[in-house]
Amino acid sequence: MDALATRRNRTLALASVGAAVGMLGFAYAAATFYSAFCRAFGLYGATQVASKGSESVGGRTLTVLFDANVAPGLDWRLEPETASLKLRTGKTATVYFRAQNLSGQPLAANALFNVTPEISGPWFDKIQCFCFQEQRLGPHESAEWPVVFFLDPKLETDASMAGVEAITLSYTLFAARDDARSTQ
Amino acid sequence: MTTVSGFVSSDAEKHAAHTPPTGLRRYLFATNHKDIGTLYLCFAIMAGVIGSLLSIAIRAELMSPGMHVFPVISAIMSGDGSDGAARNLYNVFFSAHALVMIFFMVMPAMMGGFGNWFVPLMIGAPDMAFPRLNNLSFWLLVASFCMLVSSMFVEGSPGMNGFGGGWVLYPPFSSTMGTPGPAGDFIILSLHLAGASSIVGAINFIATIFNMRAPGMTLFRMPLFVWSVLATAFLLLLALPVLAGALTMLLTDRNFHTSFFDPAGGGDPLLFQHLFWFFGHPEVYILILPGFGMISQIVSTFSRKPVFGYMGMVLAMLTICALGFVVWAHHMFVTGIPLAEQEFFVITTMAIAVPTGVKVFSWIATMWGGSIAMRPPMLWAIGFIFVFTVGGVTGVVLANASLDRQLHDTYYVVAHFHFTMSLGAVFSIFAGFYYWFPKMTGYLYNERLAKLHFWLTFAGINIVFLPQHFLGFAGMPRRQVDYADAFTLWNFVSSIGAFIAGIGTLVFLYLLYEAFAAKRVAAANPWGEGATTLEWTLPSPPPFHQFETPPAIRFDGAGAAVAEGGH
Numbered sequence: 049m050d051a052l053a054t055r056r057n058r059t060l061a062l063a064s065v066g067a068a069v070g071m072l073g074f075a076y077a078a079a080t081f082y083s084a085f086c087r088a089f090g091l092y093g094a095t096q097v098a099s100k101g102s103e104s105v106g107g108r109t110l111t112v113l114f115d116a117n118v119a120p121g122l123d124w125r126l127e128p129e130t131a132s133l134k135l136r137t138g139k140t141a142t143v144y145f146r147a148q149n150l151s152g153q154p155l156a157a158n159a160l161f162n163v164t165p166e167i168s169g170p171w172f173d174k175i176q177c178f179c180f181q182e183q184r185l186g187p188h189e190s191a192e193w194p195v196v197f198f199l200d201p202k203l204e205t206d207a208s209m210a211g212v213e214a215i216t217l218s219y220t221l222f223a224a225r226d227d228a229r230s231t232q
Numbered sequence: 233m234t235t236v237s238g239f240v241s242s243d244a245e246k247h248a249a250h251t252p253p254t255g256l257r258r259y260l261f262a263t264n265h266k267d268i269g270t271l272y273l274c275f276a277i278m279a280g281v282i283g284s285l286l287s288i289a290i291r292a293e294l295m296s297p298g299m300h301v302f303p304v305i306s307a308i309m310s311g312d313g314s315d316g317a318a319r320n321l322y323n324v325f326f327s328a329h330a331l332v333m334i335f336f337m338v339m340p341a342m343m344g345g346f347g348n349w350f351v352p353l354m355i356g357a358p359d360m361a362f363p364r365l366n367n368l369s370f371w372l373l374v375a376s377f378c379m380l381v382s383s384m385f386v387e388g389s390p391g392m393n394g395f396g397g398g399w400v401l402y403p404p405f406s407s408t409m410g411t412p413g414p415a416g417d418f419i420i421l422s423l424h425l426a427g428a429s430s431i432v433g434a435i436n437f438i439a440t441i442f443n444m445r446a447p448g449m450t451l452f453r454m455p456l457f458v459w460s461v462l463a464t465a466f467l468l469l470l471a472l473p474v475l476a477g478a479l480t481m482l483l484t485d486r487n488f489h490t491s492f493f494d495p496a497g498g499g500d501p502l503l504f505q506h507l508f509w510f511f512g513h514p515e516v517y518i519l520i521l522p523g524f525g526m527i528s529q530i531v532s533t534f535s536r537k538p539v540f541g542y543m544g545m546v547l548a549m550l551t552i553c554a555l556g557f558v559v560w561a562h563h564m565f566v567t568g569i570p571l572a573e574q575e576f577f578v579i580t581t582m583a584i585a586v587p588t589g590v591k592v593f594s595w596i597a598t599m600w601g602g603s604i605a606m607r608p609p610m611l612w613a614i615g616f617i618f619v620f621t622v623g624g625v626t627g628v629v630l631a632n633a634s635l636d637r638q639l640h641d642t643y644y645v646v647a648h649f650h651f652t653m654s655l656g657a658v659f660s661i662f663a664g665f666y667y668w669f670p671k672m673t674g675y676l677y678n679e680r681l682a683k684l685h686f687w688l689t690f691a692g693i694n695i696v697f698l699p700q701h702f703l704g705f706a707g708m709p710r711r712q713v714d715y716a717d718a719f720t721l722w723n724f725v726s727s728i729g730a731f732i733a734g735i736g737t738l739v740f741l742y743l744l745y746e747a748f749a750a751k752r753v754a755a756a757n758p759w760g761e762g763a764t765t766l767e768w769t770l771p772s773p774p775p776f777h778q779f780e781t782p783p784a785i786r787f788d789g790a791g792a793a794v795a796e797g798g799h
Binding site (some may be wrong): 053056057060061064065067068069070071072074076078079080083086089091092093118158160164165166167198208220222223225 | 280361362429434436438439442443444467470471472473474477478481489491495496497498500502503506507510567568569570571573788
């Protein structure tokens with residue numbers, strides 16, 4: 049092979065390596081933007097955050113069910129004050145969740161959440177939620193956490209929501225990472 | 233033709249001085265594209281036999297309801313014949329079957345084997361662009377395979393050996409939650425190495441095909457097999473790094489407390505599925521595109537006609553490549569993706585049927601009015617067109633998000649992808665093998681045995697997978713060691729088919745032995761005037777080095793490539 053061919057091969061190989069490294073970077077970029085993307089578009093039951101209640105009231109009334117879980121490894125209890133309620137779109141509701149630290153040491157936890165069916169994510173607006181920040185409870189301490197939310201009346205314009213009569217809001221409490229490691 | 237034999241003898245004289253290294257050194261330090269191709273093919277045959285044995289064990293277990301076979305295998309392998317160990321071992325077997333067949337049989341045979349052997353020959357190049365990298369590609373794959381085998385003998389799930397989470401490696405099963413043991417890390421690192429091997433190989437093919445073509449061999453005069461390898465190389469280059477990224481995230485989740493896929497730390501297991509299938513769908517085209525190329529060569533050779541619609545065939549392959557990157561979420565219809573996304577992925581998936589249809593119709597049009605010779609490679613090629621079309625049609629069925637809700641993770645899916653892979657890809661590999669065997673070895677094989685191999689495989693494998701459509705429609709879930717009594721009949725039939733296909737494999741191994749023992753010498757071109765590509769202008773087997781100075785390629789009126797001058 050002459051020198052020119054060798055150089056052309058090198059250039060092409062380096063460009064190919066660049067493309068491969070670029071795709072590797074793309075995978076990591078996808079991981080970074082994924083949760084932001086899901087939240088922005090309400091994908092996979094990610095809910096919306098609102099600063100104030102809805103300005104209008106809609107015509108439909110849906111059932112909202114509440115579900116609360118604690119992940120293995122966290123010695124806490126979490127339960128909603130009521131299993132379900134009926135809510136007209138546009139009206140704001142407040143539901144309390146009772147939490148208790150069953151262990152003898154102070155622990156921190158994060159709540160993960162979604163709504164099912166997942167397609168209702170874009171229309172489920174939370175004004176206040178204990179899932180917005182990390183929660184800490186002292187040994188055997190209890191707390192009542194409010195969730196303030198409404199259903200966006202615009203869901204009535206979404207054809208895929210037409211058959212949805214009930215929406216389940218589900219929470220799972222996970223031990224905050226640092227605490228989980230220290231207790232292992 | 234006389235010019236060709238002329239420079240072959242000069243070639244032989246030239247290299248009398250430095251004969252190829254002999255023995256182990258020749259293969260361990262191989263940089264010659266033909267030697268490396270041979271290594272890849274031997275490796276693929278070995279892996280294919282192992283993968284087939286795994287599948288025969290699976291079919292033996294599924295022959296009747298209840299647990300019969302795996303408790304015995306488990307007792308032999310780990311001394312634990314308990315129900316739990318046997319169920320785990322079944323999962324390990326089908327996971328290993330998939331990984332072995334995909335990464336260590338189909339990919340090495342098509343790209344590493346036939347790609348290495350024939351891309352340089354077909355474009356008039358002396359060798360690959362980076363012969364040492366080529367050696368690295370192959371030996372990385374061997375290391376990767378050793379890690380995969382090792383994983384079967386170390387702890388995965390608590391108290392169990394091996395990784396049983398399928399080739400898709402979805403977390404949380406593949407994270408420390410489901411597989412805390414080192415088997416999970418072994419599998420991940422094995423795929424890292426296999427990916428690195430393929431990326432290096434892909435770079436080599438891209439450089440070779442763009443830069444090393446002989447004068448006169450323009451891009452749009454390249455044989456379709458070379459085009460298919462080029463397209464596949466681009467798929468590998470762009471898809472495998474995404475898998476590598478996802479696997480690295482999984483590895484750091486498992487070992488270094490990151491939480492890409494762990495909800496406790498703000499991650500999402502579904503992210504892995506997106507990344508995996510962004511790689512995984514192009515991967516299935518990686519497995520079939522070189523097959524498309526081989527089938528084009530073979531159908532054209534044995535119909536004694538240039539391939540119909542050359543430009544359409546090239547564009548169809550490039551379209552398939554491009555569409556392959558925007559269909560991934562059709563594997564995820566049941567994960568709760570929004571309606572608009574489902575609509576998008578249904579449409580893009582169905583659109584793939586168009587370029588694929590162009591290819592199938594072009595093969596048929598190539599045969600139409602041709603002087604067809606039913607030699608073994610042609611039998612396999614026609615068998616390929618038949619089974620691949622069946623697999624493609626069930627793929628269009630599965631593309632419907634609404635139907636997929638019912639069929640997802642049932643045996644219908646198993647039947648679908650085996651018709652495209654186990655039948656389609658494997659048939660194209662055997663077609664290529666029987667097409668190029670005389671060229672690679674210099675010996676003719678027994679054509680009656682080759683036809684027997686074809687009919688046993690064709691019958692056997694159709695009996696395996698056709699009934700699995702019925703099982704899938706009836707709702708039998710895949711990846712389960714046991715099943716309800718209602719599914720007994722078609723499972724029994726399916727298992728019988730697997731044994732028939734297994735006998736076919738034995739015939740194939742005997743055919744190899746017979747061909748090397750009988751030593752019937754093959755001419756430079758055993759297939760006659762239909763074989764028009766450059767490799768048939770060289771003797772069988774070709775000299776250790778060829779086209780040292782690039783030959784000028786001329787295409788005669790019938791479209792045959794003729795090498796002039798050179799060396």
